[in-house]
Amino acid sequence: MADTLLIDLFKQLGSIAFQLAKQEINLLVGVDEEVQKLQDRLGFIKAMLDDAEERHAVKQRTEKLWLEKLQNQYYEMDDILDTWSTARIRAEIPANTSALAVVKKKVCSFVPSPSCCFNLPMRHDVGHMIRELNEKLDKIFQDKATHGIDFDRQPDVVERPTTTSFVDVSQIVGRDINRDDLLKNLLGVGGQEETNSYFVISLVGLGGIGKTTLAQLAYNHPTVKAHFQKRIWICVSDPFDECNVAKAIINEVDPKHGLPDDTKWETLLRKIQDLIKDMKYFLVLDDVWIEDSQKWEPFKVALKNDVHGSRILVTTRKQKVAEMMESAPTIILKELSEEDCWLIFSKIAFSNDEQLEYLEDLGRKLAIKCKGLPLAAKTLGSLMQNKRSREQWNNILDSRMWELEDIEKGLLAPLLLSYYELPSTMRRCFSYCAVFPKDYLFSRDQLVLQWMAQGYIESKANMELEVIAEEYFEKLAMRSFFQDFEKDINNDDKIIGCKMHDIVHDFAQFMIKNESFEIDGDKKLEIDCQSARHLHLKISKEMQCLESIDRAKNLRTLYLLSHEMDYEFEMLLLNSFQHFRCLRTLILDCQIVKLPDAVENLIHLRYFHMSQNVKIEELPETFCNLCNLQTLNIENGHYFKKLPQGMSKLINLRHLIFRDYFSRHNVVFPKGIGKLIGLRTLSIFNISDKDHREGCKLGDLKNLNQLRGTLIINGMENVVNVDEAQNAQLKDKIHLRELELSFVGSRMENDVKVLNALELPPNLQYLLIRGYTGNTIYPNWMMSCTALKVLRLRYCFNLEHLPSLGRLPFLEVLEITQLYKVKKVGDEFLGIEDSKNKKDYDIIFPYLKSLQFRGMNRWEEWIGVGGTGEEEEENDNGIVTNPIIIKILPRLQSLSILGCNKLKSLPDYVLTAPLLKELEISSRNGSSLLEEHYQRDGENWHKISHISNIKLGHVYVQRDDIHIIGSSCYYHSHSTFSDHSSLTKMMLGLAWLSVWWMNEWKWTMMRVRTFVKQTDNKSKVLKWTRFLKTTEELVDDRN
Known part of the structure; x- marks a missing residue:
């Protein structure tokens, strides 16, 4: 099969060389067809390489070298095809041709346009390339025959060891917390014992992390043995065979029960059901790989019975398996500590105390190399058992992990199992x-x-x-x-x-x-980079390796990193652009000031990234000749000022990304941006003023309908009329999810018209309006955002009334900042001021969870409604009719009123929100009227006392123990820390504790792990540092 493919390929390549030699007229027609066939054959060589890897067929060095040569030719073929494709694209992009027209041409066939001036020389160039490639492949084919290389033999199978339930408990360290958590779930703590026939627990983690060991530990625990009538251990592994698994379960439950090999699947399931129908069992399914839920469904049915409290424990490397098995709890196993790794390593490596004392310092360094992986500690410990000299230990310490043959054998197998289970694309x-x-x-x-x-x-x-x-x-x-x-x-x-x-x-x-190298320029290079495809280079003034690196002419990735201030980066890049013409990815993380014009040599470049350290202010016009570029990522917005005028030539650009805040206003966007119809990401779009003829207008967004994610539009004040706003056709950007509109300056009447003329994307979930100077936002315009989840209004200084927002059906977060002219908030905010819109049953802000007002320094009144329960309506004769049920803010959880000093009180419909648990009220200077109104133990305290967490003036006056956010704990106070009661008990899951405090007019910050210690496993109480004394003093508070 492989020989046939290669022979076909050689014939194909030979025909191209023949046509090139025959006559010019045949070249004009023939090369296109041959290139297309070459592109098709490229896939076959890729398949050969993948097959050889999956079969683990490379056993001898000759085979390895042959395969590397074939891999090199694969890359070369790819470069030839890309060179041809690039030349065609460039020829079709005259300076005055739009990207739209070129893209339309690209979708046509490979039939050439004889009028294109590039055809004749390019066909000759490609012909020569293919002829040289043909000769190389011919030589590779001859070598394959000479050395008898054969990849068609049966594939090797990576050994999958069968696990058992037996374990030496005394050798297990570092899993006490995981063990206790697992036992709690196995023994029914938490109420699920009485409600489920069984439920599934999953242990998930990297191969070698200790999942099976932990399962064995639980399986053999005395309490577990006494708790379950039957314990069953099944090693599932891969490939999954449901019949074998079913038979294994039956044999474990009833070892005397013999089953014929041809027993039907249905019979096996019924037998399982019969055997376990009256027992509470504990089933371990170790090393599960299968993700297909349909394979698990029959077992789910067969394992159910009328006895509550059974448990199924699954160990797997895949989170998706845990989800497929519908695990109630999923326990993610993390790495062990360095100390625990040392304990595992030392128990195996040292046979007596004398050896331990002599080699402990080196042993601890080796244990650190295990990086918390128990299997690595065991494997490395076994390797060191028979090595007794410090020289031997130092040699191992200085070696790379995978250079050690015994380590490779021990650690490679479990990782290879995960690796080869991936498709070839994901392996790459x-x-x-x-x-x-x-x-x-x-x-x-x-x-x-x-x-x-x-x-x-x-x-x-x-x-x-x-x-x-x-x-x-x-x-x-x-x-x-x-x-x-x-x-x-x-x-x-x-x-x-x-x-x-x-x-x-x-x-x-x-x-x-x-293929991949990481090189530190400070160190002498001891490797040959000629075969490198990917290079991470740390640059230094004393670099000794540039000449060697220049040999890596086939690089596809170059990552340049440096913190040097005055290095000649431009010369380095100029040299790189001459040598590394196959680059697909270029990442600059160094203080380069100018990008050389020679960047246009990188015709294959797809990804270009400038980090925050780069000081380049503008890209050269030659950059626009990189017609294959897919991603331009600019993070140095503090320096960067201008995109090149020829941006429209980057017809394959999909992502134009700006990460820096300064990019919001500094960068000038040329008109050509609007022609890049393939853009998926345009993180920032700056509108130029009317005097800047070469800059973008809002209407240039018209054809960019593939935009996704977030779009920030700056310079909205430069939109001169309604037509321009409508021309942007934002409504057609159906993939956009987040939009920010930023205005600067004061054009009140124009801003109102422009905003109202914008038709927002229909699937928008996030909207921020900043600096809008209009005095109103029309209700109909705002209500068009039916999918909106987050709305932020900031610095809209002329707005006199809040827009009608209460009927936005999915709004979850609302933040309103510095609307200085708003004095009163009433029914218009809720959207119920118009009696014609009232219904018999109504929900206002049905999904709102977080509501924040900030810097509303003229706001005095927040008026409530007649009631949040039933509201009665009177007709013209004063007769009560049609009671209206209104629910307001049924899901509100957090309310913040910050810097609204004149606001006197809060309406009842807010304070009685059923899920409200966070209330924060603070002022800019001194105290606000609202703080005074709701002081603790004051006459209005009862109106808010039911809220579990209340913060008045930067101080928590009431809190639900301690406020937990994610895995971190935060306590913030501007006042004297006199009461530590809220910090005496904390959750054990905290990874760190940060404390800031004022001492002698100097802020000090303590972020420590060592100062936060567990007093004992049972009390679940932490020791914490007393802030007003020395940071060394630990207080044990068990109260």
Whole structure:
């Protein structure tokens, strides 16, 4: 099969060279067809490489070298095709041609346009490239035959060890808290004992983290043995065979029960049901990989019985398995501490105290290399058992983990199981992460865009590449390849950042072999970079490796990092742009001032990133020749001022990202932006004033209907008329979810007309209006935002009345800041002032959870309504008719009134909101009327005393123990810390404690782990530092 594919490929490449040699006229027609066929054949070579990896067929060094050569030719073929495609695109983008016209041409076939002047020389160039490639492939084919290389043999299987329930409890350390948590769930603490036939508990974590060990620990616990009538241990593993699992369950429950091999599936399920129908059982399903819920459904039915309290414990590397199994609690196993790793390592590595004393200092350093992974500690401990000299230990300490053969054998297997379970596209995405240093904080959004830049994402019909790439990320995260997640609490806890365990990073580096390098310029280079495809380079003045790095001519990723102030970065980049012409990704994190014009040499570039350290103020016009660019990420908004005028030539640009606040006003956007119809991200759009002819107008957004995520529009005051506002056609941006409109200056009448003329995106969930100078916001305009969840009005100084917002059906967060002219808030705010709109039953602000007013320094009255229960309506004769039931703020949880010093009181419908649990009232200077009105123990205190957390003037006067936000604990007070009662008891889950206090007119901050200690497991009380004494003094308060 492989030979046939290669022969076909050689014939195809040979035909191209033949046509080029024959005559010019045939070149004009033939090369297009041959290039198309070459593109098709590229997929076959990729499949060969994937098959060889999946079969684990590379056993001999000759095979490995042959495969590396084929891999190199794969990259070269990809570059040739991309060079051809780039030349075609460039030829179709004259200076006066819009991107829209070019994109329409791109979707046509490969039939050439004879009038294109590039065709003849480009066809010759491509012909020569293909002829050279053909010769190389021919030589590779001959070598394959000469050395008898064969990848068609049966694939090797990565050994999957069968687990048992037996364990030496004395050897287990560091899992006491996890054990107690698991036992609590197994033994029915929490009320589920009486309500469920069984429920599922999942242990999730990285391979080698100790899931099976913890399950064994619980399985053999004396209390567990006494609690359940039957304990069953099943090693499920992969591939999943439901019949074998069912038979294993039957044999565990009734070992004497023999079953024929051909027993039907239905019979097996009925037998399970019969055997367990009268027992409370504990079933462990160890090492589960299968994600298909349909395979689990029959077991769910068969395992149900009339006895409450059974438990099923699942161990898995995949979060999705836990979700599929409908786990009640999911326990995520984290790394062990360095001390626990040392205990595991030392028990295995040292046979006596004398050895321990002699080598402990080196042993502890080795234990740190295990990075909290128990399997690594055991494997490394076993390796060191027979090594007794300090020299041997130092050699191991200085080695990379995967250079140690015994370590490779011990740790590689469990990681390989997870790795080979991934499809080939996701394997490449995972390995790419080795480009970045250890402990690197990955941005989810940027990582998936870099995968796209490398061509790792396979397209699917009717799916955006970004969506597919995000699915890859989610699957890698669910399989425990990532950890330490940062989540956006305002966006359904979406993962926005993560890290990779050091050993997993080592494994990714091991799998990508000689393609990815991290080089510190301060150190002498001892490796050959010629085969490098990805390079992370830390630049220093004393760099000794530039000449060696120049050999890496096939680089596809270059990450330049430096903190040097006066290094000649421009010369370095100029050299890089001459040598590294295959780059797909370029990341600059150094203080470079100017980008050389030669950047246009990087014709394959897809991803360009400038960090905050970069001092470049503008991009050269030659940058616009990078017609393959997909992502332009500019984080140095403090310096950056201007985009090039030829932006319209970047027809493949999908993401134009500005991360810095200063970009809001500094950057000039050229008119060409409006022609980039493929843009998915345009984080900021600055409207130029009428005198700036080359700058963008609001109407330039008209055709950008693929925009997604967030759009910040600055310079709304520069919109001169209603027509321009309507021309933007925001209503067609159906994928936009967040919009910010920023006005500067004072054009009251014009602002009102412009805002009312804007037709907002129909699926908008977040809206911020800043600096609007109009005196009103029309109700109909605001009510068009039917999907809105978050609304912020800031610095709208001329608004005299709050807009009607109460009928926004899904609004959850409302923040109103510095509306200086508002004096009274009444029924118009709720949207019920018009009797014609009243219904028999009405809910106002049905989903609002958080309401904040800030800096409303003229606001005096907040008027209530007739009642939040029944409101009676009188007809013209004074007769009461049609009682109206109105519910206001039924889900409100938090109310903040900050700097509204003249407001006298709050309406009853707010204070009686059934779920209100947070109330904060504070002033800018001194105390506000509202603070005085609701003072603790005052005559109006009873109106708010039912609220569990009340903060008046920066001081909590009432709180529900301590305020927990996520996994962190915050207490804030501007007053003297005289009462520590609210801090005497804290949750054990806190990772750290931050305390700020004033001492001798100097603010001091203490953020510590060591000062926060558990007194004992039973009391669940923490020791904490007494703030007004020394930070060393710990107070044990068990009261």
